[in-house]
Amino acid sequence: MNTPLFEIDLKVRDYECDAQGIVNNANYQHYYEVARHEFLEHNGLDFYDLHQKGIDLVLISIHVRYMNSLRGGEQFFCTIDSLEKEGIRYIFNQKIIRKSDNKVCSEAKAEVVSVVNGRVSMPAILDESFAKYFQK
Amino acid sequence: MNTPLFEIDLKVRDYECDAQGIVNNANYQHYYEVARHEFLEHNGLDFYDLHQKGIDLVLISIHVRYMNSLRGGEQFFCTIDSLEKEGIRYIFNQKIIRKSDNKVCSEAKAEVVSVVNGRVSMPAILDESFAKYFQK
């Protein structure tokens, strides 16, 4: 497995589990969002500051695969493995990896566009911040 | 049991349950909030319209008692039994009652203030809308 561009270290909270005793599927999407927002912050971009400047990052599609279930109290990494630019979309490839056995529990491909004052647009501030990550 | 001032009819969603198979405690607070917002709407007050006018209803305290657990798929009423005014606070007395056996699953006392342009205040619009509910 290649080194991810970025990762955060999380632990399942008991309320995130459902009656089957495992993390409810929708919560993986929360984890992926937290990782993307932390990634922005890591690159000097604050979700709120951007919003104040009229720039909103908007998820237009996400494909999540579930391979292994996380349980209450388990620790895991939520990664951003790579970032691509396709036309007006930024594509984040992400994983959730359980710490105890290094198993990939889930994979996601999230497509994001930036909306500037209500119109899809490519503000220079994002391209400059992300340029170093784009795959050759 | 007296007739409540207002009630809504809900059904537990499976994702609201935790690993013990019962509704997670924090979700009762969600149900109570939904009932209060629907109550506002029922009285011609929209949470968002109020916000646009600079009026925010803010919860300053809530006391929730848990007596019986709700399980996945169960139907229940979330009520507003009475509304009191104490100084600058509106106090909502609420209950969650399971439909199948009419058991009270939870009771709450929520204290709300209205904040107008950043300051605690008593806008006439609320007092007028609520006047008919205040207890003699």
Added chain:
Amino acid sequence: MNTPLFEIDLKVRDYECDAQGIVNNANYQHYYEVARHEFLEHNGLDFYDLHQKGIDLVLISIHVRYMNSLRGGEQFFCTIDSLEKEGIRYIFNQKIIRKSDNKVCSEAKAEVVSVVNGRVSMPAILDESFAKYFQK
């Protein structure tokens, strides 16, 4: 638009919105799950009864597209438009449609398998219940 196989009628709860004032992306996944569970119940299959019999329906992948944002208080339908069977997978095609303007806000394709006593399997009880829905 064809008539869906099944649909439920929901209303956005204010706590489901995030700081952008719109429903948080992960909550759409909650709505889609609620529709699938209600669909099971509609077909005489209870998520919990199945679990007691050792049969768990497990989401293995979901692809969600976001086209229009839902806001606090808005009413919408969450549908199951069609159900397909591909090998061991059941595929639910779903939509979220705003009531006020009939706009499709989101589309999803959810792939589910049934796990019987820990092994992926195809219990007759599901095939029999779903048979009338499979596309020719």
Added chain:
Amino acid sequence: MNTPLFEIDLKVRDYECDAQGIVNNANYQHYYEVARHEFLEHNGLDFYDLHQKGIDLVLISIHVRYMNSLRGGEQFFCTIDSLEKEGIRYIFNQKIIRKSDNKVCSEAKAEVVSVVNGRVSMPAILDESFAKYFQK
């Protein structure tokens, strides 16, 4: 302010905020629960292991006061300031304190009982683990 018995260090996740741009009230209850479960783990008691042994810790009441609002991205401590035993109840006094300005954002008093095989009971394992914390 006295030193708390226990505290955890958290950061607001954007999806925990609602349309007012602040953390939704119910999420404070999630934070308080996370702190109590981490406290158990810190004392060698695992929520799930206990459940397997037929011991469930059940919240019977919580009183939460809201003094200052947390916003997206803010860091805070969630504490357990003291633990009391009153008859069959354990009472956790907790706080949420913003890191940037050390302001108390919320206070809670949570009452918990232990249910052993369906009956309220006082298992020695809890009293032994908690004994060092009880106030003289």
